[in-house]
Amino acid sequence: MDIDEFRKKGKEVVDDICDYYASLDQIPPMSQVEPGYLYKLIPHKAPTEPETFDEVKRDFQTKIMPGITHWQSGNFFAWFPSSGSFPSIIGDMYSNMLNIVGFNWICSPAVTELETIMTDWLGKLLGLEKQFLSIQNDGSEGQGGGSIQGSASEAIVVAMIAAREKKLAELPKACPELTQDDIDAIRPKLVAYYSDQTHSSGQKGANIIGCKTHMIPSDDNFRLTSDALHEAIAADKQKGLVPFFVCGSFGTTNTAAIDDLPGIAEVAKKERLWYHVDCGTTSMPHTLFRPLAAGIEFADSFDFNTHKWMLISFECSVMWVSDSTHLVNALSIEREYLPRVKGDKSFVKDYRNWRLPLGRRFCALKLWFMMRMYGVSGIQANIRQHVKEAKWLEEQLLADGRFEIMAPVHFGLVVFRIKPSAVNNNPAVSVKECVVNKANIDLVKAIHKDNRVFLVGTMIKGKNVLRAAIGSTLGTHRNTELLLEVVQQLTTRILED
Amino acid sequence: MDIDEFRKKGKEVVDDICDYYASLDQIPPMSQVEPGYLYKLIPHKAPTEPETFDEVKRDFQTKIMPGITHWQSGNFFAWFPSSGSFPSIIGDMYSNMLNIVGFNWICSPAVTELETIMTDWLGKLLGLEKQFLSIQNDGSEGQGGGSIQGSASEAIVVAMIAAREKKLAELPKACPELTQDDIDAIRPKLVAYYSDQTHSSGQKGANIIGCKTHMIPSDDNFRLTSDALHEAIAADKQKGLVPFFVCGSFGTTNTAAIDDLPGIAEVAKKERLWYHVDCGTTSMPHTLFRPLAAGIEFADSFDFNTHKWMLISFECSVMWVSDSTHLVNALSIEREYLPRVKGDKSFVKDYRNWRLPLGRRFCALKLWFMMRMYGVSGIQANIRQHVKEAKWLEEQLLADGRFEIMAPVHFGLVVFRIKPSAVNNNPAVSVKECVVNKANIDLVKAIHKDNRVFLVGTMIKGKNVLRAAIGSTLGTHRNTELLLEVVQQLTTRILED
Structure with a gap:
């Protein structure tokens, strides 16, 4: 690939990035492939002769993308967000150019x-x-x-x-x-x-x-x-x-x-x-x-x-x-x-x-592009928005009546679970912790299977809980609403079973 | 910066990368700024309000670029090459997009x-x-x-x-x-x-x-x-x-x-x-x-x-x-x-x-794009070309008569120095090591000042020597010829002084 070809294909990659971000809300966030899926799809050694960009790109879209969990999706609430931005991508493109x-x-x-x-x-x-x-x-x-x-x-x-x-x-x-x-x-x-x-x-x-x-x-x-x-x-x-x-x-x-x-x-x-x-x-x-x-x-x-x-x-x-x-x-x-x-x-x-x-690498460059193109006000607005969403989610979960919040919501993280009283059909008998745990493990599994949103569970002091980490750069209130909707729907189904 | 703006400006960055690589032979490879140069040029805290891409890019070109030593230049022979390629950049752009x-x-x-x-x-x-x-x-x-x-x-x-x-x-x-x-x-x-x-x-x-x-x-x-x-x-x-x-x-x-x-x-x-x-x-x-x-x-x-x-x-x-x-x-x-x-x-x-x-990061992606788009034959041809250049440089330096090769040339590295007999005006007296060292230190300094090519010196077993590391992806025979020309010219000047 010479300079002229990169001038053309590099711009195609920019278009691909834009198209990807524009489509993220329509893509299930969690990859559903089975272990070993890729080994079956691609050759087991490097090709002898060069292949074209178009060939590799086609395989990227058809073979790599199915194995991707979409960390930049507004519907990704797992672990902690890894939220990039366009200014950061630009800084890194220049860093790659200089390759120092x-x-x-x-x-x-x-x-x-x-x-x-x-x-x-x-x-x-x-x-x-x-x-x-x-x-x-x-x-x-x-x-x-x-x-x-x-x-x-x-x-x-x-x-x-x-x-x-x-x-x-x-x-x-x-x-x-x-x-x-x-x-x-x-x-x-x-x-x-x-x-x-x-x-x-x-x-x-x-x-x-x-x-x-x-x-x-x-x-x-x-x-x-x-x-x-x-x-x-x-x-x-x-x-x-x-x-x-x-x-x-x-x-x-x-x-x-x-x-x-x-x-x-x-x-x-x-x-x-x-x-x-x-x-x-x-x-x-x-x-x-x-x-x-x-x-x-x-x-x-x-x-x-x-x-x-x-x-x-x-x-x-x-x-x-x-x-x-x-x-x-x-x-x-x-x-x-x-x-x-x-x-x-x-x-x-x-x-x-x-x-x-x-x-x-020349990482300071992406910090520079980001801090200047967002400004302190833009960086703060991004954080404030996520904290607001987290507080809203906390309120809604409490208002629902079936959930409890397991830790103070300071930032973008909401840790919650289906509470024991919601699991229990008979208020006269106290419910066993393992039964509550099972309901919450089932809820995580159901969310993964449903795959409209993605979050992960964890265990704290013997209790299985769910973690909703809000912080996607592309996320909007609509994504938090979807998360709530999915959690409520699937909880109803689990408690009915 | 939203998706539409990135679609436009991201392509401008691709053009910048192409223009940079096309111009590298005309740019002195080594930055000549003084310590603290940048602190004098840019503000000491982040801006409150967002700035535009065009503003940051202008500062990148006028304030950052003068402080850059051009590792991708064909005239960069220092340390060991850090040679990227377009397929690697493309792989990393997609990796940045996914940001996993x-x-x-x-x-x-x-x-x-x-x-x-x-x-x-x-x-x-x-x-x-x-x-x-x-x-x-x-x-x-x-x-x-x-x-x-x-x-x-x-x-x-x-x-x-x-x-x-x-x-x-x-x-x-x-x-x-x-x-x-x-x-x-x-x-x-x-x-x-x-x-x-x-x-x-x-x-x-x-x-x-x-x-x-x-x-x-x-x-x-x-x-x-x-x-x-x-x-x-x-x-x-x-x-x-x-x-x-x-x-x-x-x-x-x-x-x-x-x-x-x-x-x-x-x-x-x-x-x-x-x-x-x-x-x-x-x-x-x-x-x-x-x-x-x-x-x-x-x-x-x-x-x-x-x-x-x-x-x-x-x-x-x-x-x-x-x-x-x-x-x-x-x-x-x-x-x-x-x-x-x-x-x-x-x-x-x-x-x-x-x-x-x-x-x-998803680094395997750049390996995948590179190995497929070069193929084994392309990767080998790149290495062979550099070894050939190194062997050519070794021959020319030996043929010149004033240099000695300090270590076998297996790869792209040629370690050499002005030899004692070239420093010595009087063959009847053996020259002191420190005099030879000084000539070679002076040669490195002169090359840095000349700044048509860039290499560094080192010391091995008490001897100051020069290292020419060949391996730039963009380098051609013309760059090696320039290196030889600079070394020969400046050696003549040093030995005359």
């Missing part, structure tokens, strides 16, 4: 410098305290700053590594007689804390760095509390373990619960733990929600996924630290083929020392 | 299944042994298989984690009386091996997982040899350390050297080390080079970057393992909100357990 491996400033100065400026823009948009900004208002360099990570999972690993090395470096200061062997012997005793509601990336991060973990039971509101953390730490210290890291959540995966962020901060400070706040899985400490995020200012690091509720295509997670020295100490490697430019450190940041991989 | 967070089969079956099939296609294209294929020729499930990683750095971390957990799991089998505490105490004693020519990701991987490393001096041909490895292991075992991992390189960063892969395999087998082969930094065990890669069939894991020399836009690294059980044992986490589909394991692979992050 950005591992340091000299690779392409604009890649590094735009990352610094965009993470600051985003930080200001979130109402972050100044310790999280790379460049202070007076133009001086900050101690901390933001950086682009692939995902919240990567961010938590970066935080854990920095935390581990910081803790190990502190030991000889407190106790100068420690030898290197003594310090090494402490590595397997390091323990990280998170709750039973923390995203799986907490445990996975620990698996990656190879440390111990302590999963703390959340309270009745699915929150990690400072008392429970304190207790867990005391028990571990008794056993000779060395606490070094705690992960708080601003919006957990199951219920979008907000941990006791200020309380955890106090314990973290007292016990000298690295305090990471994961906002990756649900939402963000947007200025709109800033009061809910009280305590986040004490975090050593936190992260949120712009590719979730902020109009950016996957992948683009942004992590802020209050002091970047710890990342750089833990992750920096120098080699002759990775030349550093002498220059103001505010601008010549080696982001390769702030993250796991050496290089990174 | 692929963390398991149910998220979108096609994402998982195409990853399995594409890594098998690629494996067959590379002439890999059957233990590296996910689906065997008879349709049965393989023990091993390929998976898409972000980069070679991530792949090496994944390999190290699997290696560590495999080693720790083996200990109680060999020595049943070991307690968990005993096993934990071994963690800080684990040691990974690599050479002084291994890519920095080897050391970074160790920093991430927190293990010890032993950097082994390479031989005069910049290769890690089995003897040197054997010696290092013996010394470490004497100190009570526990060897668990060795990284061999098929094409090092500095010189594209090929380690003694079969020799290392033998030592790894004897000492029960995990054997990872990094082909990420330079090239790949392509069928064309398969004889050079003898020994790779004994690897537990290996990885190569399709985003380097294989027409795929950054990021897309492919890692193969001969037994995926070890990855899954080390990295798998189960949660209710990550439902598994019961089905043939050959097709329902949870790639989240094969890599660091939970999710991944």
Whole structure:
């Protein structure tokens, strides 16, 4: 494919994208193929001779598309939304054009410098305290700053590594007689804390760095509390373990619960733990929600996924630290083929020392296109609309009388179930939890089979519940109405059976 | 920006991409901006109200583009090429359209299944042994298989984690009386091996997982040899350390050297080390080079970057393992909100357990478009052309008489320097290494200032050398001729001074 052909076919792809988005409301959101469907449809090795774009496109439409679950559909309410936008797609098209491996400033100065400026823009948009900004208002360099990570999972690993090395470096200061062997012997005793509601990336991060973990039971509101953390730490210290890291959540995966962020901060400070706040899985400490995020200012690091509720295509997670020295100490490697430019450190940041991989795509570009083409007002309007829809859904479900809401609706997530009294035909006998669970599992299955909308269930504290995550860029009130209609219809059918 | 506007502006972006590629030969490849240039040009916070695409595009052209070093230019010979292609861009446009967070089969079956099939296609294209294929020729499930990683750095971390957990799991089998505490105490004693020519990701991987490393001096041909490895292991075992991992390189960063892969395999087998082969930094065990890669069939894991020399836009690294059980044992986490589909394991692979992050873009799509639209013949022709250019450049530099070639030219990389005798005016006196080094450093600086072509220098065994990495998709013989012309002209000027 030469330039002339791409000029023609690339525009055809733009048309395809437009046609796809225009048709999404008419497409069942969930793929219904069986495992192994694709292996039966396509050859088992690459063709020897080139094929045409038209041939591959035909197969894309007839063979790949049936195996697609439509994350951009307004009728997709599963997990958390991954809501892109046209400005983000445009930014990524230019990023693909330039195809830069950005591992340091000299690779392409604009890649590094735009990352610094965009993470600051985003930080200001979130109402972050100044310790999280790379460049202070007076133009001086900050101690901390933001950086682009692939995902919240990567961010938590970066935080854990920095935390581990910081803790190990502190030991000889407190106790100068420690030898290197003594310090090494402490590595397997390091323990990280998170709750039973923390995203799986907490445990996975620990698996990656190879440390111990302590999963703390959340309270009745699915929150990690400072008392429970304190207790867990005391028990571990008794056993000779060395606490070094705690992960708080601003919006957990199951219920979008907000941990006791200020309380955890106090314990973290007292016990000298690295305090990471994961906002990756649900939402963000947007200025709109800033009061809910009280305590986040004490975090050593936190992260949120712009590719979730902020109009950016996957992948683009942004992590802020209050002091970047710890990342750089833990992750920096120098080699002759990775030349550093002498220059103001505010601008010549080696982001390769702030993250796991050496290089990174030019992701700041899509942030730039999106933030400028939406403006702060447009970004806020998008979020407000989704919260309004979630509140409306909550009201309707409660008004129906057969459902209960399982967790406070702060953001776009509504966690609900058919309530025990609705399952029970005889009010004199109390209904067993397993019967209620079965009704709710059946409801999820029925929704999947019906396939006008798509959501997933989960289990919280032994209860099977449904999660409706509102946040599709293309979604309108009509989609939320459809969700409600489907849930109500299928609930009636299940309760009749 | 609504669908109608994107239909119009998206096509304008396609035109921009075409115009950019058509103009690349006329643009100086290396950005010449000063640190902090961008901060002076753009606002320090996001706009409140939306701006138009035209406004952002104008700033992209006038403010971002001057800070871009043109990795896709035919005159870019720095580091290793990151050579995309139109089919790859098209695949990524569709991937952006779908914007799927692929963390398991149910998220979108096609994402998982195409990853399995594409890594098998690629494996067959590379002439890999059957233990590296996910689906065997008879349709049965393989023990091993390929998976898409972000980069070679991530792949090496994944390999190290699997290696560590495999080693720790083996200990109680060999020595049943070991307690968990005993096993934990071994963690800080684990040691990974690599050479002084291994890519920095080897050391970074160790920093991430927190293990010890032993950097082994390479031989005069910049290769890690089995003897040197054997010696290092013996010394470490004497100190009570526990060897668990060795990284061999098929094409090092500095010189594209090929380690003694079969020799290392033998030592790894004897000492029960995990054997990872990094082909990420330079090239790949392509069928064309398969004889050079003898020994790779004994690897537990290996990885190569399709985003380097294989027409795929950054990021897309492919890692193969001969037994995926070890990855899954080390990295798998189960949660209710990550439902598994019961089905043939050959097709329902949870790639989240094969890599660091939970999710991944739909990268298999760009592999599919590229492999089909180039065909095996087209991919091979691209590689052959670059090797031919490299051989031509080597010949010309030797014929010139003032240069020496510092490492064998196997692939597209030519490592050379102005030779001592050319620097020396008086043949009766031997020239000092530092004088030769200075001449070569000056040559790199002069090339950067001239900016008709772009390459970088490095240092090998105390010698400053130049690296010309040929591999641009858009590059032609004319670009190599220009490189030679620039090198010759500037060398004349430097030697005259």
